[in-house]
Amino acid sequence: MKSVFLHVDLDAFFASVEQLEHPEYRGKPVIVGGLPGDRRAVVSTASYEARKFGVHSAMPLVKAVALCPDAIFVRGNYHRYQEKSQAVMDIFSEYSPDVIQISVDEAFIDLTGTERLFGKAEDVAKRIKDEVREKTGLTVSVGIASTMYIAKIGSGMNKPDGLTIVPEGKEIEFMLSLPLEKVWGVGGKTLSRLLNAGIRTTRDIYCKSESLLISLFGDSTGRFLYEAVRGNSGLTFGGEAKNHSISSETTFDFDLVERYAIDTALMELSINVVFRMMREKVRSRTVALKIRYEDFTTVSIQSTQDRVVMNADDLFARCQALFTKKWESGRGIRLLGVGCENMEDQSSPIQKELFDFGEEKKARVEEAIYKMKNKNPGLEVTKARLLKK
DNA sequence: TCTGGGGTCCTAGGACCC
DNA sequence: TCTGGGGTCCTAGGACCC
Secondary structure, three states: OOOOEEEEEEOOHHHHHHHHHOHHHOOOOEEEOOOOOOOOOEOOEEOHHHHOOOOOOOOEHHHHHHHOOOOEEEOOOHHHHHHHHHHHHHHHOOOOOOEEEEEOOEEEEEOOOOHHHHOOHHHHHHHHHHHHHHHHOOOEEEEEEOOHHHHHHHHOOOOOOOEEEOOOOOHHHHHHOOOHHHOOOOOHHHHHHHHHOOOOOHHHHHOOOHHHHHHHHOHHHHHHHHHHOOOOOOOOOOOOOOOOOEEEEEEEEEEEOOHHHHHHHHHHHHHHHHHHHHHHOEEOOEEEEEEEEOOOOEEEEEEEOOOOOOOHHHHHHHHHHHHHHHOOOOOOEEEEEEEEEOOEEOOOOOOHHHOOHHHHHHHHHHHHHHHHHHHOOOOOOOOHHHOOO
């Protein structure tokens, strides 16, 4: 059976939600990511009106303010975006049982074998676009192709409110028409390595043998490039991500140098991570700490122990130990991050003899706090040392 | 214009085991 | 004395994505 995939991408998602909920923002440049004066913020999403001024995602906010001082700036309400996202994803699942959400604003839909039920993919795509607009007020761009990889690239070709179809048999022609920067999975580093090797177009890649690409770019990247220009890549339905991790990090407005302030930050990050592990019902034995110094050099240290992280105090203590080991005191710290990796399911058996009952009690107290917070998101229940700001 | 936050996957090297 | 080959687990750093 011929495979048919849709890739659906919400247009300027966060900015569009803001314009939807604040009619006075419509038709105006809206920049989500921070307020003017947030020293170290970056643009998360710029509305199309703001993009005309050259503003784009990942741009330092300071520059966005310089380019478009009259824009409407908002920090963003990620909880609302998450709700809107879910409403859109629910629509997708009406059209196929096989939907993979790959981020808050995009998903693949496998339409293989649904033609008799729902009609041609192109018509399904139009119906999805209409239904999303009617039910949520948002617009989406869609790519349709025989591979997920090409559908993904296709959805980006005619934004906003686009519909791009790459017909069966035209996959390679499509890939060879793309500039290298549009090849999904090729970032800045690989791009300059390609240019250094004299490879300037997708056709240049297409003409090289797989073994040559592997010898030039290594096993993984070489194989990927060979497949990508033929319209394939590792993208599949049904593959399970196996290295799940949960992390929380903060960039400080001003660099930290003092241990007390550092510990306070580590405590706050530890609480975030533990709450999210509770919510997702997972555990971990591997704790990772990230330090970014004032000059942007970034180091990390992690350790795996026999026992799982029991509660926020436990995670905090492990972070402190890692921090002490790694920190070059005297260097200002602009970012701290705390994470847990290699998640295990909470239903997996826990070794009784490793289970300390004092720790269990703490875990239960924290869980109670977590539940209270869930019932009343405005409630400020937290560790004493975090209250005094 | 100094560069967010949340992820996943890959690489290269070391430890340890058979 | 100059030393295999394979496997697994772990670590630090990097590339890439939205």
